[in-house]
Amino acid sequence: MTTATRTDATPDRPVALDSEADLDELLAAHDRVLVDFYTQGCTLCASIEPVVGNVARAHDDLAVATINPRDDPPLIERFRITSAPTLVLFEDGEEVGRLADGFQGGDAIDAFLDDPQ
Structure with a gap:
C-alpha cells in the first residue's frame, strides 16, 4: 500500500490491503474508512465486492478497503471477526x-x- 496522509484524496475504489500494518496506515490517513473483511472462496464475499466498489465511488468522504484477515491472523482477534x-x-x-x-x-x-450501529 502506498503511504497516504489526511490531505491525500480519498480513493474512489477499494484499496486492497495485505496486513495489519497496511490497515493501521489507512486508518491513520483517512477520517472515515469502511473495511470489508473477506475470505477467499466465500461466495457472499465475492458477491459483495462490486457493491463495495460502488460504495467507494459514491462517497467522497469515505476510504474503502478490503482485507483477508486469514492473511494476517492477528486481525481476526483484534477486530473480532467471526464471519465473512x-x-x-x-x-x-x-x-x-x-x-x-x-x-x-x-x-x-x-x-x-x-x-452505523
Whole structure:
C-alpha cells in the first residue's frame, strides 16, 4: 500500500490491503474508512465486492478497503471477526459500527454509513 496522509484524496475504489500494518496506515490517513473483511472462496464475499466498489465511488468522504484477515491472523482477534463478509466502519481510527449480516446491497450499506450501529 502506498503511504497516504489526511490531505491525500480519498480513493474512489477499494484499496486492497495485505496486513495489519497496511490497515493501521489507512486508518491513520483517512477520517472515515469502511473495511470489508473477506475470505477467499466465500461466495457472499465475492458477491459483495462490486457493491463495495460502488460504495467507494459514491462517497467522497469515505476510504474503502478490503482485507483477508486469514492473511494476517492477528486481525481476526483484534477486530473480532467471526464471519465473512464483515464490514467495519471507522471514524478517526475508532470503530463506530459493523455490519456482519452476510450479503448487503448498496442501499443497506448506505443506510449503515448514515447510521452505523
